[in-house]
Amino acid sequence: xxxxxxxxxxxxxxxxLIRVSFLLTLPIAISVVLVSVFTRAGETVLxxxxxxxxxxxxxxxxxxxxxxxxxxxxSIGLFGMTTDPRAFVLDLERRGLSPRFAFVALATLExxxxxxxxxxxxxxxxxxxxxxxxxxxxxxxRGVLPLAGPVVLSSLTEVEERSLxxxxxxxxxxxxxxxxxxxxxxxxxxxxRALLLGLLxxxxxxxLTGAFPVLP
Amino acid sequence: MLELSLASYRYPGYAKTVLHDIELRLGDGEIVxxxxxxxxxxxxLCLVAAGLAPASIGGVLKGTLTLDGTPAGGLRTHxxxxxxxxxxxxxxxxxxxxxxxxFEEIAVGPMNLGLEVPETVARTREAIARLRLExxxxxxxxxxxxxxxxxxxxxxxxxxxxxxxxxxxxxAQLDPEGTRLVGQALKALADDGxxxxxxxxxxxxxxxxxxxxxxxxxxxxxxxxxxTAVFEDPELxxxxxxxxxxxxxxRAAQAAGLDPRVLAGART
Amino acid sequence: xxxxxDLVHVYDGATRAVDGVSLRIRDGERVxxxxxxxxxxxxxxxxxxxxxxxxxxxxxxxxxxxATRRVAQLAATVGLAFQDPDRQIFAGTVKAEVEFGPRNxxxxxxxxxxxxxxxxxxxxxxxxxxxxxxxxxxxxxKLLALASVLAMRTPVVVxxxxxxxxxxxxxxxxxxxxxxxxxxxxxxVSISHDMRFVADGFERVIVMRQGTVILDGSPAEVFAREHxxxxxxxxxxxxLAARTGAALGxxxxxxxxxxxxxxxxxx
Numbered sequence: 001x002x003x004x005x006x007x008x009x010x011x012x013x014x015x016x017l018i019r020v021s022f023l024l025t026l027p028i029a030i031s032v033v034l035v036s037v038f039t040r041a042g043e044t045v046l047x048x049x050x051x052x053x054x055x056x057x058x059x060x061x062x063x064x065x066x067x068x069x070x071x072x073x074x075s076i077g078l079f080g081m082t083t084d085p086r087a088f089v090l091d092l093e094r095r096g097l098s099p100r101f102a103f104v105a106l107a108t109l110e111x112x113x114x115x116x117x118x119x120x121x122x123x124x125x126x127x128x129x130x131x132x133x134x135x136x137x138x139x140x141x142r143g144v145l146p147l148a149g150p151v152v153l154s155s156l157t158e159v160e161e162r163s164l165x166x167x168x169x170x171x172x173x174x175x176x177x178x179x180x181x182x183x184x185x186x187x188x189x190x191x192x193r194a195l196l197l198g199l200l201x202x203x204x205x206x207x208l209t210g211a212f213p214v215l216p
Numbered sequence: 217m218l219e220l221s222l223a224s225y226r227y228p229g230y231a232k233t234v235l236h237d238i239e240l241r242l243g244d245g246e247i248v249x250x251x252x253x254x255x256x257x258x259x260x261l262c263l264v265a266a267g268l269a270p271a272s273i274g275g276v277l278k279g280t281l282t283l284d285g286t287p288a289g290g291l292r293t294h295x296x297x298x299x300x301x302x303x304x305x306x307x308x309x310x311x312x313x314x315x316x317x318x319f320e321e322i323a324v325g326p327m328n329l330g331l332e333v334p335e336t337v338a339r340t341r342e343a344i345a346r347l348r349l350e351x352x353x354x355x356x357x358x359x360x361x362x363x364x365x366x367x368x369x370x371x372x373x374x375x376x377x378x379x380x381x382x383x384x385x386x387x388a389q390l391d392p393e394g395t396r397l398v399g400q401a402l403k404a405l406a407d408d409g410x411x412x413x414x415x416x417x418x419x420x421x422x423x424x425x426x427x428x429x430x431x432x433x434x435x436x437x438x439x440x441x442x443x444t445a446v447f448e449d450p451e452l453x454x455x456x457x458x459x460x461x462x463x464x465x466x467r468a469a470q471a472a473g474l475d476p477r478v479l480a481g482a483r484t
Numbered sequence: 485x486x487x488x489x490d491l492v493h494v495y496d497g498a499t500r501a502v503d504g505v506s507l508r509i510r511d512g513e514r515v516x517x518x519x520x521x522x523x524x525x526x527x528x529x530x531x532x533x534x535x536x537x538x539x540x541x542x543x544x545x546x547x548x549x550x551a552t553r554r555v556a557q558l559a560a561t562v563g564l565a566f567q568d569p570d571r572q573i574f575a576g577t578v579k580a581e582v583e584f585g586p587r588n589x590x591x592x593x594x595x596x597x598x599x600x601x602x603x604x605x606x607x608x609x610x611x612x613x614x615x616x617x618x619x620x621x622x623x624x625x626k627l628l629a630l631a632s633v634l635a636m637r638t639p640v641v642v643x644x645x646x647x648x649x650x651x652x653x654x655x656x657x658x659x660x661x662x663x664x665x666x667x668x669x670x671x672x673v674s675i676s677h678d679m680r681f682v683a684d685g686f687e688r689v690i691v692m693r694q695g696t697v698i699l700d701g702s703p704a705e706v707f708a709r710e711h712x713x714x715x716x717x718x719x720x721x722x723x724l725a726a727r728t729g730a731a732l733g734x735x736x737x738x739x740x741x742x743x744x745x746x747x748x749x750x751x
Contacts, residue, residue, distance in 0.1 A: 086314065086316060090314075099328075103314065106313055106314055107313055110313040114308075118571065121566070121568070121571045122571045122572065124530070124535050124566070125564075125566045125571050125572040126572065126574075127535065127555045127556065127559070128533055128535060128555070128559055128563070128564040128566070128633075129559060129563075129572075129584055129585040129588060129632060129633065129636065130556050130559040130560065130584075130585055130587075130588025130589050130636065131556065131588060132554070132555075132556035132588070133555075133556075134554050134555070134556065135554070135556065145574060146574045146584065149574030150570065150571055150572060150573060150574050153570070153573075153574070153618070154568075154570045154571060157570060158306075158309055160273070161304055161306065161309045162309045163272075164263070164268055164272060164273070164302075164304070165304060165309055165310040165369075166312070167268060167272045167293040167294075167297065168266070168268070168293075168297050168301050168302055168303075168373065168376075169297065169312065169324055169325040169328055169372060169373075169376065170293075170294035170297045170298075170325060170328035170329050170376065171294075171328055172272075172292065172293045172294050173292075173294035173328055173329065173330065175330055176330065177327045177328055177330055178327065178330065178331065178332055178333050178336065179327065180320060180323055180327060180333060180336060180337070181320070252651075253623070253651040253652065253653060254621050254622050254623040254649075254650070254651040254654065255621030255622070255623065255624075305649075361521065361522070362521060385649075388648065388649050389648065389649070391520050391521040391677055392520065392677050392719055392720055392721065393520050393521075393719040394521070395677075396719060417649075417650075417651055417652070420724075453652065456651055456652050456653055457651075457652055458652040458655070461680070461723070461724035461725070462724060464740060465724060465725060465728065465740055465743065465744075468740045468741075468743075468744050469744055469747065472744045472747075472748055473748075474744065474747050474748060478732070478747060479728055479732075482727075482728045482731035482732050
């Protein structure tokens with residue numbers, strides 16, 4: 001957390017990051033809190049709801065878990081928000097990732113905005129035929145098939161043409177490619193990565209030797 | 217030379233044959249137009265001539281496709297790609313999604329061929345020059361107009377250095393400006409010695425471009441001859457093809473009892 | 485009557501797709517809107533059925549501000565047939581697909597059956613009621629999408645590039661449909677890139693460029709020689725008949741028919 005949040009502020013994504021991470025971890029967080037607070041074995045009972053006792057140890061455990069969850073989601077989120085997926089995947093390919101895998105990863109990323117746009121066009125066309133997307137819940141439920149159907153069907157039809165277009169550009173060829181581009185990688189970045197790796201090893205070692213507090 | 221001999225094709229899982237005994241020759245440097253009603257088999261013929269049917273999509277091909285003397289039957293799709301390429305109507309589905317600039321997009325094909333970087337760059341530059349795409353090289357491929365995107369798609373195909381280029385309705389989804397851009401580019405290609413097979417509804421476009429036109433109807437080639445002869449065929453409309461405007465006007469004049477040479481004198 | 489008053493539509497706070505358009509379209513008029521992609525044609529017509537709301541200005545349908553109605557309500561007045569049939573078709577049979585629109589508009593039983601039958605007849609699909617839509621070829625699927633909008637029996641029918649991708653037979657069919665709609669007194673607004681389709685089938689042509697209307701008149705007016713520089717400025721070319729007629733000094737002859745008549749008249 002200490003490393004992630006300042007980095008997020010520097011990258012200018014702090015507010016978005018916190019909001020997104022919060023929303024993503026909220027469902028898990030709620031169940032963690034409920035389970036831990038009420039079912040952790042502990043001695044200090046804070047209050048009771050029916051047969052369930054809320055213990056201080058439970059609260060303590062829940063708090064630690066929440067912080068960990070938040071730390072994980074913000075670090076993944078920070079990575080996602082500041083890394084250009086294209087550059088990332090292509091750099092992986094340069095370091096040995098199979099070109100096919102690289103392509104699938106990138107195509108999946110591009111597929112989402114394309115699908116969103118497609119869904120919007122389809123929604124417009126169906127609304128123009130009287131499908132009510134602004135009315136009652138029942139009306140909106142009736143709209144599921146006319147909206148989802150063409151999205152799926154037209155996506156499938158497009159997949160075939162896309163894959164043919166790819167084959168024509170030799171995507172099917174086995175073996176490595178000589179990539180045109182190279183991600184710039186400076187010495188300070190290399191040193192920073194080495195440093196972070198070292199810290200990670202240190203943290204694991206400290207944890208193993210019991211020098212760090214461990215969860216009960 | 218690209219040669220289809222007694223080619224009949226059936227899509228995988230379908231009993232019906234969609235192409236029947238097609239005989240088609242595309243000589244080096246020839247530009248041939250392919251016209252016919254929708255669902256007559258134009259697109260299927262394009263895929264068969266490019267070898268992708270059956271090599272990529274499966275199905276059953278009877279007869280042979282021969283590319284510059286080599287039977288296409290045993291070739292893998294990337295081996296086919298170096299000899300014959302096919303472009304489609306939708307410029308968006310032909311974009312690889314991997315490139316941040318037009319230059320990189322065009323380079324994707326040669327890169328996939330495993331070529332060394334200098335060779336990739338050379339082929340990319342060549343394709344760009346042929347279609348005069350220099351002003352667009354730094355642009356984001358996702359932010360181009362339809363016509364520009366289609367040109368980039370064609371350039372990406374040219375970068376494979378194929379002997380034969382097949383285009384399936386390249387201007388179908390373009391506005392008039394896009395159609396004009398692509399039409400000009402095709403003329404430039406023509407002067408270069410690449411052989412082209414272009415499927416189109418816009419007979420006016422083909423009129424100024426092709427030396428030969430073939431007409432497909434119900435999976436069979438029903439006409440194959442010099443452009444003017446085919447477009448002046450009185451049965452063309454019955455076959456589901458709209459003749460070019462100049463021929464239509466001439467016919468209308470004749471039908472009204474006027475001398476069509478009056479029209480020929482007009483400088484438009 | 486459709487009244488568009490000083491319509492402005494801005495996307496993403498920056499792009500002025502429609503930049504001040506004022507138009508009046510009378511009941512029963514057949515209007516074609518032409519222009520390059522990005523000229524604002526699609527944006528403009530989507531205001532007619534409420535899919536887009538004005539940033540500035542108003543759209544009135546028979547005096548009622550379209551902004552006060554939901555899209556589903558406006559769909560009973562203004563039908564809009566989209567360019568890509570595959571972004572619309574979802575039903576298992578042709579009949580079910582065509583029934584979708586009129587059903588939403590509240591038609592039932594005999595009225596519904598009649599509307600559907602008439603639409604299938606007009607598009608040549610009457611023999612295919614039980615066919616699966618994707619078993620039809622592209623041309624006929626496009627006609628199917630059109631049928632599903634025709635069946636809604638709206639007084640105004642908007643067509644977004646009805647002939648794009650169509651073969652010769654399909655274009656003829658669409659031309660016949662436009663004629664029939666006009667004969668029945670329904671208003672037709674069509675976006676098209678096909679200048680011949682436009683000159684032959686429509687009584688009024690509106691040319692758009694960069695969000696504004698640069699020409700508005702009959703085909704003979706719009707395709708007349710004095711307007712060629714305007715058309716050229718947006719890369720549009722008049723039909724061959726118009727260019728030939730002008731070259732022969734016969735005045736403005738936007739259609740084959742008018743050119744031939746002018747030539748015959750000269751004899």
